[in-house]
Amino acid sequence: EVTLVESGGGLVQAGGSLRLSCIASGFTEDDYAISWFRQAPGKEREGLSCITSAGRPSYTDSAKGRFTISSDNAKNMVYLQIDNLKPEDTAVYYCAARIKGTFWCLRGYAMDVWGKGALVTVSS
Numbered sequence: 001e002v003t004l005v006e007s008g009g010g011l012v013q014a015g016g017s018l019r020l021s022c023i024a025s026g027f028t029e030d031d032y033a034i035s036w037f038r039q040a041p042g043k044e045r046e047g048l049s050c051i052t053s054a055g056r057p058s059y060t061d062s063a064k065g066r067f068t069i070s071s072d073n074a075k076n077m078v079y080l081q082i083d084n085l086k087p088e089d090t091a092v093y094y095c096a097a098r099i100k101g102t103f104w105c106l107r108g109y110a111m112d113v114w115g116k117g118a119l120v121t122v123s124s
Contacts, residue, residue: 002026002113004034004095009118012085020080020118022095027053033098033105034078036069038091038120045094050105051078060106085122092117 008020024034035050049059049069057069068081082089096111104110 002097002099004097004113004115006093006095006115006118009093009120011121011123014085014087014122014124016085016122017081017083018085018120020082020093020095020120022078022080022115023076024078024095024097025076027097027099029053029100031101033102034071035096035098035105035111036067036078036080037094037096037108037111038089039094039117040088040091043091045108046091047106047108048093049080050098050102052102052105056102058106082120085120087122087124089122090120092119094118 005023033050033052036048039045048063051057051069071078094117095115097113099112
């Protein structure tokens with residue numbers, strides 16, 4: 001069973017940086033993807049970035065520039081670095097997995113497993 005647990009959320013001042021972590025375990029397929037999504041208050045869930053089991057990253061247009069995804073397969077960890085945080089980055093950030101294959105890893109409907117989320121609050 002694939003499980004995902006996010007950590008690293010909290011209160012951050014605008015202009016600062018934050019690194020979110022996702023412990024991702026239980027994969028049985030060699031080809032999979034782990035993604036980051038977020039949902040701001042009153043808004044729809046938004047895809048940000050994904051990384052394949054081979055280490056290939058992808059970003060949505062809105063995430064290019066300030067967001068960096070990385071992984072450490074030895075530690076079963078996936079990270080999302082967010083730089084130059086803005087108040088509009090305030091959201092619950094979710095780690096999600098597509099457990100077989102990597103297509104559509106930036107589409108929420110394609111993901112098979114979700115973490116519980118980590119709240120990031122950016123103060124101005």
